[in-house]
Amino acid sequence: VTCDEFRESVDAYAMSLLEPEERAAFHAHLNSPGPHTGCDAALARATELVAVLSDSLPPAHPPKDLWSKIESKIEAQAQVQAKAQREEPKAGPRRTRSVVPWILTALAAGVALFLGFMLRQQGVRMGEVNNEERALLAAPGTQLLELQSSGPSPTPLHARVLYNRQLGRGLVVASGEQAPAGKDFELWVIRGGTPFPAGLLRLEGGVARLVVDPLLLRGGTPDVFAVTLEPAGGSSRPSTAPFLVQSVSG
Amino acid sequence: MKRVASSDRQALRLLYDRYGGQALSMAQAMLRNQGEAEEIVQDVFLEAWKRAAEYDPRRGSVRGWLLVLVRSRSIDRLRTHEVAARLTQLNPFHPAVRSAEVATPLELVEQKQARERVRLALEQLPAEQRRVVSLGYFDGLSQSEIANVTGDPLGTVKTRVRLAMAKLSELLGIGAKGEGP
Numbered sequence: 001v002t003c004d005e006f007r008e009s010v011d012a013y014a015m016s017l018l019e020p021e022e023r024a025a026f027h028a029h030l031n032s033p034g035p036h037t038g039c040d041a042a043l044a045r046a047t048e049l050v051a052v053l054s055d056s057l058p059p060a061h062p063p064k065d066l067w068s069k070i071e072s073k074i075e076a077q078a079q080v081q082a083k084a085q086r087e088e089p090k091a092g093p094r095r096t097r098s099v100v101p102w103i104l105t106a107l108a109a110g111v112a113l114f115l116g117f118m119l120r121q122q123g124v125r126m127g128e129v130n131n132e133e134r135a136l137l138a139a140p141g142t143q144l145l146e147l148q149s150s151g152p153s154p155t156p157l158h159a160r161v162l163y164n165r166q167l168g169r170g171l172v173v174a175s176g177e178q179a180p181a182g183k184d185f186e187l188w189v190i191r192g193g194t195p196f197p198a199g200l201l202r203l204e205g206g207v208a209r210l211v212v213d214p215l216l217l218r219g220g221t222p223d224v225f226a227v228t229l230e231p232a233g234g235s236s237r238p239s240t241a242p243f244l245v246q247s248v249s250g
Numbered sequence: 251m252k253r254v255a256s257s258d259r260q261a262l263r264l265l266y267d268r269y270g271g272q273a274l275s276m277a278q279a280m281l282r283n284q285g286e287a288e289e290i291v292q293d294v295f296l297e298a299w300k301r302a303a304e305y306d307p308r309r310g311s312v313r314g315w316l317l318v319l320v321r322s323r324s325i326d327r328l329r330t331h332e333v334a335a336r337l338t339q340l341n342p343f344h345p346a347v348r349s350a351e352v353a354t355p356l357e358l359v360e361q362k363q364a365r366e367r368v369r370l371a372l373e374q375l376p377a378e379q380r381r382v383v384s385l386g387y388f389d390g391l392s393q394s395e396i397a398n399v400t401g402d403p404l405g406t407v408k409t410r411v412r413l414a415m416a417k418l419s420e421l422l423g424i425g426a427k428g429e430g431p
Contacts, residue, residue, distance in 0.1 A: 008412065048310060
């Protein structure tokens with residue numbers, strides 16, 4: 001993405017009208033060191049337009065308990081962070097410097113193929129499964145892919161992918177702790193050695209759920225699902241080695 | 251935002267008091283579900299709490315930053331629903347949004363003036379541009395989804411979005427610097 005291209009489509013970017021891959025590319029451009037020609041100013045104008053257009057919506061007044069729910073989430077987050085800080089000395093070096101090429105990493109990852117009923121039998125409590133996951137679990141041909149560690153994890157993270165080739169659908173359920181400040185966990189769909197950004201795993205209350213963009217899955221069966229640690233907002237290309245990977249059986 | 255970045259919860263409360271209603275209004279308009287909209291508002295203000303240090307005033311006002319977050323998170327939520335199911339629910343324009351409380355008379359007047367200003371600007375757009383704004387801004391469809399709905403080529407949709415937003419910026423007097431926080 002060039003500055004000209006960014007400015008030309010900045011309104012679509014600010015309004016979230018771009019497809020995930022386009023959005024990731026625009027985000028990466030915006031956060032690249034530059035030099036930039038008018039990108040910040042163009043984004044400021046587009047952002048204000050998004051805000052001003054909201055004036056056309058009928059007003060809504062939040063219910064009285066909404067703020068207390070926000071405060072509760074802040075408290076819960078603070079407790080998780082405090083716990084992570086207490087445990088940090090035991091965790092050892094957090095920075096991964098792996099130089100293993102993507103494709104080798106993918107090949108090194110073991111294949112874990114489970115059927116939906118195995119998910120129910122192997123520790124996922126159905127009370128924690130939402131309707132979409134339940135429907136995908138019940139669909140014939142759904143695979144459960146447990147992402148395996150391929151390097152030091154920045155924070156404890158565990159992720160599974162429910163993938164159905166016939167339906168072209170994928171869901172990621174992750175649990176653990178949030179990414180370190182200023183960072184995000186990013187999911188990648190790797191096909192033919194090329195990683196495609198598939199969304200951010202942002203944990204709330206210790207859990208993240210992410211629907212893999214169907215457009216990414218309609219292009220053919222992925223070779224590998226992987227997770228990396230990226231700058232906040234994600235990257236268009238991986239900037240670190242994956243620490244969770246799983247290949248998809250043929 | 252500097253105070254929020256330094257973990258001043260009272261500062262976040264001020265932001266919430268000022269923009270929480272607008273955030274909820276936008277989430278309701280996009281999701282058409284009160285419970286989900288409130289969850290989005292919770293998530294966005296929690297995100298603002300965590301990411302306040304990343305806010306860059308050169309890229310827009312605090313209000314704009316928050317509302318862009320609301321849009322983005324609402325669209326993430328919408329993507330968990332089937333697109334086809336959403337398309338059957340499309341409204342021609344703004345959905346009705348219920349208010350849980352009653353605004354003051356002054357707020358009502360200001361809100362009415364602001365709504366009227368935007369409505370007049372939207373009315374000045376050609377019909378095909380107004381439609382892409384409606385589908386994209388108010389219904390949360392991506393440009394590709396808009397092309398599927400309207401049957402127009404993707405390039406045409408992109409051009410209409412660009413032209414519509416340029417015209418609206420001009421009509422609403424929004425310059426490159428924005429309106430400030």
